[in-house]
Amino acid sequence: MNKDQVKGTLKQAAGKVQETTGKVIGSTDQQTKGIKRQVQGRVQKTVGDVKQVVKDASKG
Numbered sequence: 001m002n003k004d005q006v007k008g009t010l011k012q013a014a015g016k017v018q019e020t021t022g023k024v025i026g027s028t029d030q031q032t033k034g035i036k037r038q039v040q041g042r043v044q045k046t047v048g049d050v051k052q053v054v055k056d057a058s059k060g
Helices: 003-025 028-059
Strands: none
Touching (some): 003 028
């Protein structure tokens, strides 16, 4: 697992917490920010996944 995969996963989790908090307190702004953070996390994790595939392919 590389740093992009880890950071992306953490960003997704933080975004989910932010989205849920926004729902609880009735803040659509926080919900939107949470969803945006989740998407950024997914993208970062995907980049990390691709890097890992390339790294693994170059080894073998």
